Amino acid sequence: xxxxxxxxxxxxxxxxxxxxxxxxxxxxxxxxxxxxxxxxxxxxxxxxxxxxxxxxxxxxxxxxxxxxxxxxxxxxxxxxxxxxxxxxxxxxxxxxxxxxxxxxxxxxxxxxxxxxxxxxxxxxxxxxxxxxxxxxxxxxxxxxxxxxxxxxxxxxxxxxxxxxxxxxxxxxxxxxxxxxxx
Amino acid sequence: xxxxxxxxxxxxxxxxxxxxxxxxxxxxxxxxxxxxxxxxxxxxxxxxxxxxxxxxxxxxxxxxxxxxxxxxxxxxxxxxxxxxxxxxxxxxxxxxxxxxxxxxxxxxxxxxxxxxxxxxxxxxxxxxxxxxxxxxxxxxxxxxxxxxxxxxxxxxxxxxxxxxxxxxxxxxxxxxxxxxxxxxxxxxxxxxxxxxxxxxxxxxxxxxxxxxxxxxxxxxxxxxxxxxxxxxxxxxxxxxxxxxxxxxxxxxxxxxxxxxxxxxxxxxxxxxxxxxxxxxxxxxxxxxxxxxxxxxxxxxxxxxxxxxxxxxxxxxxxxxxxxxxxxxxxxxxxxxxxxxxxxxxxxxxxxxxxxxxxxxxxxxxxxxxxxxxxxxxxxxxxxxxxxxxxxxxxxxxxxxxxxxxxxxxxxxxxxxxxxxxxxxxxxxxxxxx
Numbered sequence: 001x002x003x004x005x006x007x008x009x010x011x012x013x014x015x016x017x018x019x020x021x022x023x024x025x026x027x028x029x030x031x032x033x034x035x036x037x038x039x040x041x042x043x044x045x046x047x048x049x050x051x052x053x054x055x056x057x058x059x060x061x062x063x064x065x066x067x068x069x070x071x072x073x074x075x076x077x078x079x080x081x082x083x084x085x086x087x088x089x090x091x092x093x094x095x096x097x098x099x100x101x102x103x104x105x106x107x108x109x110x111x112x113x114x115x116x117x118x119x120x121x122x123x124x125x126x127x128x129x130x131x132x133x134x135x136x137x138x139x140x141x142x143x144x145x146x147x148x149x150x151x152x153x154x155x156x157x158x159x160x161x162x163x164x165x166x167x168x169x170x171x172x173x174x175x176x177x178x179x180x181x182x
Numbered sequence: 183x184x185x186x187x188x189x190x191x192x193x194x195x196x197x198x199x200x201x202x203x204x205x206x207x208x209x210x211x212x213x214x215x216x217x218x219x220x221x222x223x224x225x226x227x228x229x230x231x232x233x234x235x236x237x238x239x240x241x242x243x244x245x246x247x248x249x250x251x252x253x254x255x256x257x258x259x260x261x262x263x264x265x266x267x268x269x270x271x272x273x274x275x276x277x278x279x280x281x282x283x284x285x286x287x288x289x290x291x292x293x294x295x296x297x298x299x300x301x302x303x304x305x306x307x308x309x310x311x312x313x314x315x316x317x318x319x320x321x322x323x324x325x326x327x328x329x330x331x332x333x334x335x336x337x338x339x340x341x342x343x344x345x346x347x348x349x350x351x352x353x354x355x356x357x358x359x360x361x362x363x364x365x366x367x368x369x370x371x372x373x374x375x376x377x378x379x380x381x382x383x384x385x386x387x388x389x390x391x392x393x394x395x396x397x398x399x400x401x402x403x404x405x406x407x408x409x410x411x412x413x414x415x416x417x418x419x420x421x422x423x424x425x426x427x428x429x430x431x432x433x434x435x436x437x438x439x440x441x442x443x444x445x446x447x448x449x450x451x452x453x454x455x456x457x458x459x460x461x462x463x464x465x466x467x468x469x470x471x472x473x474x475x476x477x478x479x480x481x482x483x484x485x486x487x488x489x490x491x492x493x494x495x496x497x498x499x500x501x502x503x504x505x506x507x508x509x510x511x512x513x514x515x516x517x518x519x520x521x522x523x524x525x526x527x528x529x530x531x532x533x534x535x536x537x538x539x540x541x542x543x544x545x546x547x548x549x550x551x552x553x554x555x556x557x558x559x560x561x562x563x564x565x566x567x568x569x570x571x572x573x574x575x576x577x578x579x580x581x582x583x584x585x586x587x588x589x590x591x592x593x594x595x596x597x598x599x600x601x602x603x604x605x606x607x608x609x610x611x612x613x614x615x
Contacts, residue, residue: 059247059340062291066326066339120295124308128295131311132319 006052007073007174008136010064012122013057017153018086018146021163022077023057024155025144028167030055053174061125068129073138073177075170078122079146086147087162089169094126094139138177142170184209191585194592196296196306198248199599203588204434205573212573215566217592219435221599230552235261235347235521235543242539242554243341246598248291250341251284251332252532253554255406256539261347263420264526264543267519272512273349275505276335280345281405281531282502283331286324286369287339288533289453289491289498292596293380294321297488300590301383317379320372324495327362327369331502334358349516359509366506370499374471377492381475388575389482390568393447394455395560397531403463403497404456406530411459412449413480420529423538429555437599440560448563451535452595453490454481465500468493484568484594491533491596521547532557534596558597565592 011026013019033053056067061076068074082088120128122141129135144166147156191203200221206214226245230238242257243250255277262269294317295307304310311318329339334354336342344351397404398411410426411417418426427449429438442449457464458480461472472493481490527540535557542550569588576587 063339065322066329124306127308128311128318128322131308132315132322134319134322 006054006071007075007177008054008056008067008071009075009077009170009174010067011055011057012059012061012076012078014059016151017148018144018156018159019079019149020155021079021144021146021159021166024159024163025077025142025167025170026055026057028163029053029171032167032171060120061122062120064125065129065134068134068136071136072181073140073174074136075140075142075174076122077142077144077166077170079149080143081149082143082145084145086145086156086158087166088145089166090143090145091173092141092143094135094141140173142166184211187581189581189585189588191589194589194597194599196299196593197597197599198246199597201597201599203569203585203592205569205584205588207573207577210574210577212570215569215573216432216434217562217566217569219437219562219599221436223436224600227552227554230541230549233549235541235547235549238541238549238552239345239347240341240343243343243345245554245556246600247340248288248598249284249532249534251280251336251345252530252537254342254345255280256528256530256532256537256554257541258345258347259406259528259530260526260539260541261543262519262526263528264524264541265347265519265522266524267348267517269349269517270512272353273516275509276350276353278402278405279331279502279505280335280342282498282505283328283335285328285405285498285533286373286495286502287326287328287332288596289495290321290324290328290376292533293376293488293491293495294318294325296596297593298380298383300593301385317376320376324369324372324376327365328498330362330365334362346516348519349514351515353511353513353515354509356509356511359506363503363506366499366503370467370496370503373492373495373499374467377471377489377496378475380488380492381477383488385483385485386575387483388485388572390450390484390571392450392455392482392564393442394458394480395449395451395536396455396459397529397536398459399463401463403460403465403501404531406528408529410529410536413455413458420527420538423527423529423555424540424553427538427555427560429559435562437559437562438555439562440555441563448567449560450564451557451560452487453494453533453535454484454487455535456531457481457490457493464493465497467500468497471496484591487594487596521545534558534598535561556598558595558599561595561597565595565597 009026009029011022013022187207189205194201201219204216204218238257239254243254245253299307299310332339332342337344394413397408399408409417427440428443429440432439461479477489523545525542529536529538537557538555540553544550572591576584
């Protein structure tokens with residue numbers, strides 16, 4: 001019997017408008033994972049139930065570093081600004097072998113909602129994890145385009161509608177990964 | 183005619199919040215230094231007016247994501263002072279454990295990722311991690327375990343939610359804390375190794391004649407209780423704070439600056455002040471390490487604050503371990519109280535230095551007025567004075583290098599600009615139509 005793949009899905013966000021999308025998506029995934037655990041979901045999504053999936057919400061990317069022990073697959077879900085339409089989902093794979101060039105640039109080029117303070121964005125945190133040998137073998141970043149981020153704003157209609165399908169896309173990816181590893 | 187030279191740092195890096203620096207010199211004479219804090223004011227004292235005192239610990243925790251405990255606990259102590267509430271020794275110990283967690287996570291972050299890069303010419307903690315992966319990893323693990331304490335005691339690491347006036351909403355089970363003991367045994371040794379590492383850095387030969395201010399307690403290293411003392415002989419109760427210190431507004435900062443009222447002079451708060459004024463209250467292990475690394479007493483070199491932080495991490499790990507080993511769950515987890523109109527104040531020690539809170543409470547338990555004076559506000563004037571003394575030594579460099587050297591000095595204070603911008607004096611000038 002092989003150990004289940006330990007996947008960690010982290011939603012990064014804040015309570016401000018579409019910046020909540022990371023939290024909303026991972027909370028939806030957490031609900032599905034709970035349903036699977038309680039065997040209330042039938043049929044079970046292929047391979048998903050064999051994976052050990054841990055779900056967390058973070059306010060700042062630096063929090064990630066505390067949760068990486070024994071994680072083999074990390075998924076980070078975060079809001080960004082881009083030229084795409086609201087709720088557009090971009091899937092980026094962190095390539096350790098290429099972190100100083102194109103992969104890192106690909107991450108850096110997206111305008112993630114940066115937390116205030118200490119200048120540690122998601123790219124910095126992944127680089128730091130890599131330098132200290134703590135980066136999981138597989139890292140996927142899901143960047144979701146938002147449109148409103150003001151402190152007094154709500155989640156936009158487009159994001160609200162898309163949360164479930166965004167979560168499903170990420171879960172399909174998790175299933176596929178777990179299946180390939182088993 | 184002397185040539186005018188201006189050095190500008192638009193945005194300080196590796197500090198919390200948004201600020202810059204403007205320096206003006208005429209020839210080799212420094213004519214003006216302005217630590218420019220332009221982050222918008224946050225009006226927390228205004229938000230608190232009319233709120234129930236039960237809401238205050240959770241609101242004040244929002245002032246800072248790095249040191250929320252110091253804010254919420256200072257508020258709680260001030261409320262308890264206003265209503266004459268005394269808590270049990272068990273609650274008191276658990277509160278110190280919470281402080282230990284915050285000091286460990288905040289100091290470990292600053293030492294390894296924010297300040298250490300300055301000693302190796304590295305642009306960031308990430309660059310430094312490539313050169314010293316084991317040391318930075320050790321720092322990150324220390325930070326993680328500090329956060330772990332906050333999670334267990336406070337419900338979550340950032341903006342904990344388990345603190346209330348009179349104690350805690352829930353006291354953790356013995357098993358919840360006991361399982362942390364092996365981690366903190368590791369932390370104690372890691373903190374010693376980390377402190378020895380930072381003590382080996384090459385420090386600039388620079389000293390200032392500081393008036394250092396910190397709490398001092400008869401029996402323990404100061405965290406959340408004690409008299410306010412200074413290297414110039416001050417020894418007062420928190421109730422006398424506003425007679426001895428005052429805040430004022432300068433045009434270039436949205437954070438009020440502080441000074442000693444009598445002579446309008448600057449003063450220094452933070453780990454360096456705490457260690458200098460309380461070296462004999464550090465744990466035996468910490469004092470031994472301080473002696474081994476030759477940490478001078480008193481230390482007046484601001485760059486060596488990184489070593490003082492290391493010593494405080496050792497102390498916090500040592501004390502946390504002691505509390506974890508002795509802990510037994512207790513009930514009730516808080517003391518009951520009745521609302522009582524009055525004014526209360528408290529001074530505690532945030533990672534970055536002394537913090538002062540004062541609240542006026544109405545008979546229905548609502549807040550009438552609040553006054554919060556964070557450590558970075560208090561250090562602003564001192565930082566500007568330090569820079570005036572430091573600049574003549576670094577003037578021979580080009581502007582870019584001089585600016586970097588100035589930033590380096592500012593970072594040694596671990597300034598938290600977001601905390602400091604709590605109020606803005608608003609002058610409204612009305613003109614006749």
